[in-house]
Amino acid sequence: MAPPAWLLEGLKPTTAPVPWAAAARAGVALSVPLAVGFALDEPEYGALASMGALSGVIGDTADAYRMRVLNIAVPQVFGAVGVALGTLVYGHGWVAVAVLTLIALVSGMISSIGTVASVSGLLLLLNAVVGAGLPMPQPWWIAPLLLSAGGLFVLALTLLGWPLRGRRPERAAVAATYRALADALEAAGGPGDLYDERRRRVTGELDRAYDLILGRRARVHGRSPSLVRMLAQLNVVIPLVEAAPAAHLRGRPLPPEIPAAVRGLATAVEEGSTSAPVLDLPEARTPAERAVDAALRHAATIVHLPEADPYNVDDRLGRPAALKVRARRAVRDMMMSEASWRYGLRLALCIGLAQSLVSVVELERSYWIALTVTFVLKPDFGSVFSRALLRALGTAIGLVVAAAVLAEVPRGWWDVPVMVVLGALIPVFSAKGYAFQTAAITPVILLLSDLLNHQGFDLIRPRLLDSLIGCAITLIAGYLLWPESWHTRIGDRLAETVDDAARYVERAFAPAADDAARAAARTARLQARRRLYRDLSGVRSEFQRALTEPPPTGTRAAAWWPLVVAVERIVDASTAARVRVNHGAPPPAPEEVASVARQLRELAGRVRSSTVPVRVEGGPEGDGSGVLAPVHQELAAARAITQPER
Structure with missing residues (x-):
């Protein structure tokens, strides 16, 4: 009767040091707006500013200060647009359904561009849902202003360390x-x-x-x-x-x-x-x-050089294009990407169903349904299936904390020290995993919602019910109804990486005519190797995510896992062979290099044609004495893991 392994994998807390600075910053950022609101006798304004600060705390995930500026400031613009649009359609029934569905499509598509765009898309949709589900102060521009002020307050606190840390x-x-x-x-x-x-x-x-x-x-x-x-x-x-x-x-x-x-x-x-x-x-x-x-x-x-030669430093991954050029490319790739449209449509379908349900059935605090859908269906948070279960579990834990606070702590100035503690826990628990992050965020959002709705303990039951409904919508309309959830060929990306490894081997041992050609070949080889190892890291992350899915996806990922390790060792062995040649070992014959590349491409074909790997017998090709002997051995081990389906 033990829980399945794929669920336990998601519940396992990540080992990470306590981010003391982030915890202190979050506690201050969430509590100070509340204190200002109480001092001005406008607690609703303070609650809205704290909600904006919460989004800034969640988005502050970068290391470098310039990236942190982008990660916090840019999403605030999208969040302000979202809450403004949501406020304009508040109480308009099916018009709100149509607008939020369209916003969900846009949000899902821009989330595929990159990290900053992903957070921006998330905040655009979240704030639109909040604006369409809660009565906001009038005129319409007050809510965007307060939410943005809260996020920018987090940014100001973040930048205090810039002059010292540089x-x-x-x-x-x-x-x-x-x-x-x-x-x-x-x-x-x-x-x-x-x-x-x-x-x-x-x-x-x-x-x-x-x-x-x-x-x-x-x-x-x-x-x-x-x-x-x-x-x-x-x-x-x-x-x-x-x-x-x-x-x-x-x-x-x-x-x-x-x-x-x-x-x-x-x-x-x-x-x-x-x-x-x-x-x-x-x-x-x-x-x-x-x-x-x-x-x-x-x-x-x-x-130890005090100054490096600025004209003798290449970027290994290639020189980055200008920001305008990269922005145009990102938009073009987003519009032409099948994955971008597919995720946008999945998110739009789920949000449309959630808002339609709200319009048909009388539900208290029903905007929580769409909020839950947005968080669960977030593409870079992990497996959709396990995330839905983890969110339900994390919400239940967070509700226990929120119930104790709402029942025992009187509303008013006591909310400020409570928010200091609860806000500081968000960065600490976010580093542990998705369920822990949900458990930390839930009581904060409930306390802020209570300042806007004044429902007290009555918020607990609707919050749990709406979260469960949102998880159910996501599991059915965002997971079960999409074929790739059940029939995705998780070996395809691995096969592409094996093909890249074949090209790397050919490039690594290609003959060069003169010194200039050798220098150019070396730079190209280094860039290819960096991209290959980066791709391998992405493949490993994708497979680890698939391991948290229920069968059959999780079972297939577990079966393919030994091959992921084998491909990593093939690349290591190829790199080692090139290094040995650079330092005196005899180079391999062109025929042997061609043989290794051919075997790698055959291995990629086997991966593409197999649903479940089948172990076969086979020995290494080659004489076993040359510089590529370790590559032959690793290739034989990898080829033994799978064969084409019959």
Whole structure:
């Protein structure tokens, strides 16, 4: 009678440090507007400003300050438009249904553009639902103004640390990449599972650091010396990352001086040190050892340079286009994307059904139904099915807290210290998982709603009922009725990544005619490798999300999981082979490279043609003695996992 594993996976709290600064900021941001409202004898105004602050607290998820400005400020504009439209159709029955359905379509489509657009789309729809479901102060512009003021108050609190911390988030991200790499080098040559886990953490930290620095560089006109230096420090870690698989495949742990030296570089990056490095490293004998030694010494030199050459720093992932160009591309891709239209239509259908139900059946506080649909059907929060169940569970827990507060705490100034505590809990519990976030947000929204409706304890039952109805609508109209929920071929994206791996192998060992061609090939190979590892990280995240789905999707994901790991090891082995060739190992014959690429494409075909993997027998191709021998072995292991359906 134990709960199913896919549900327990969603209930498992994420291990994360307590965000003390965010907790303090949230407590202040949610309570101060309430205090101002009580002081002015306008508690409804204070409640609306606190609702705006709540959206700012939820959206403040970035690290770099410039990204935090975008993450908080831009969604406030969409939220103001949403509440204004909702206020204009309040009490207009089927007109409100049509308007909210259209807003849901737009919200769902723009959510596919990116992180900021996703939060903006969410706030656009949420505030429109609130405006259409609650009587707002008149004239119509007061509610948008108060909600925006609350969100901008969060932004002001966030920016207080900018003069003191400056570029520290970017430096910390680069330093975290070095520390994650030191952990991976420490595990190299040891148990494979431990090394694989740490190598994946390196990929995640590297992606995060590049996103922070390139995202900031795209908004800086000209070349900022500090950004150029950080980008150079990040770029120079790539040869070390490439050398790690070669060091792991040699089967012996590295000398402890090597990871210790990398941790020393992390400290130098974080402190901005420019003193000359002193490295005491053991003698390198094998190609793998020479690769690690050369990469580490070069990294030490670049990390301690006071100024990097601004014309000798490439971006590895390609130079980002101008903001206007990227905006036009994003809108074009959104309008042409089948996935964007499909999600928009799913969200519009569910919101339309929720609002239609409200128009036909008399329900107290019925706007909670559409709010629940919006949160549950959010595309980047995880599995729709498990999220619906987790929201119902989190709501029930939050209602217990809200019931105690509404029953025991008198309305008025006592709400201010209560909001300090409840607001501070939101960032703490949001880091633990979706159910925990829901449990933290529910009592806050209920207390603010009570200040607008004055229903007290009577809010509890309608809130639970409406949440359950919203979850049911989402499960039926947003999940069960859509074929991809049950018949999605979760191996398709993995097959595309295997095809990319085949192209990477061909590019990695392609002959070059001269030095210029070799330099261009090296840059192209590095960019291809970064994209490949980023895609592998995305594939792993997608499969982990599928594991939280009920059968058959979750069962299929679990069956394919060993192949995800096998493909990661194929890419590692290919990278290690290229590094060994760079440092003295004989290069493979063109026929052998073509054979590996052919096997990878055959593997991709098997993945596409299989619904459930079937283990088959097979040995590695090749003589087992060349530089590509580890690649052949990993390929044989991957091919043994699946065969075409018959």
